[in-house]
Amino acid sequence: MPVQxxxxxxxxxxxxxxxxxxxxxxxxxxxxxTRCQIRNRVLLAILMANDIKLSQLAENLSVSSRSxxxxxxxxxxxxxxxxxxxxxxxxxxxxxxxxxxxxNKQPIICQPEPSRFMKRTITRSPVKNKxxxxxxxxxxxxxxxxxxxxxxxxxxFRKWLHQGILPSATYQQKTEQFFRIPRSIxxxxxxxxxxxx
Numbered sequence: 001m002p003v004q005x006x007x008x009x010x011x012x013x014x015x016x017x018x019x020x021x022x023x024x025x026x027x028x029x030x031x032x033x034t035r036c037q038i039r040n041r042v043l044l045a046i047l048m049a050n051d052i053k054l055s056q057l058a059e060n061l062s063v064s065s066r067s068x069x070x071x072x073x074x075x076x077x078x079x080x081x082x083x084x085x086x087x088x089x090x091x092x093x094x095x096x097x098x099x100x101x102x103x104n105k106q107p108i109i110c111q112p113e114p115s116r117f118m119k120r121t122i123t124r125s126p127v128k129n130k131x132x133x134x135x136x137x138x139x140x141x142x143x144x145x146x147x148x149x150x151x152x153x154x155x156x157f158r159k160w161l162h163q164g165i166l167p168s169a170t171y172q173q174k175t176e177q178f179f180r181i182p183r184s185i186x187x188x189x190x191x192x193x194x195x196x197x
Contacts, residue, residue, distance in 0.1 A: 045131050
């Protein structure tokens with residue numbers, strides 16, 4: 001009987017080792033995120049639209065890459081000093097970059113079917129609504145598909161992106177419902193631009 005008991009222990013240890021160690025000891029510090037892992041979609045959208053890497057933002061602010069990663073992927077709030085520096089660096093107020101109501105919601109959008117963002121949308125002409133354009137990149141959505149899903153002509157949607165045109169209240173509401181982000185944030189670039197003039 002002792003032989004059987006010993007065999008059982010070896011099998012148990014083998015299963016435990018496979019479970020905990022079999023996945024590999026080396027784990028990449030920054031893995032490619034899935035959509036559900038992005039808690040601060042607005043911050044990531046602004047970074048993507050401006051082609052700023054997380055590591056580059058960390059370097060510019062003299063903070064660790066881990067801190068910036070936590071702001072984006074975990075939805076952590078930076079301290080007052082870092083918050084002011086991020087706002088100064090990116091040119092947006094705190095209530096847009098770190099909006100608690102957006103961070104606390106599950107980042108699920110009402111996307112009816114798969115879509116694919118086309119890079120030329122950004123590279124073809126300058127973008128004035130960086131938040132909205134960046135969200136298309138974050139969720140990998142094509143302009144045409146979003147336009148069709150919210151019921152507007154793709155050319156009109158492109159005007160919102162490239163010319164910074166503020167749509168009617170009805171289309172602002174539809175866009176808000178689609179992205180599950182308040183219109184005051186989605187169209188912040190247009191609003192801030194209009195306030196400057």
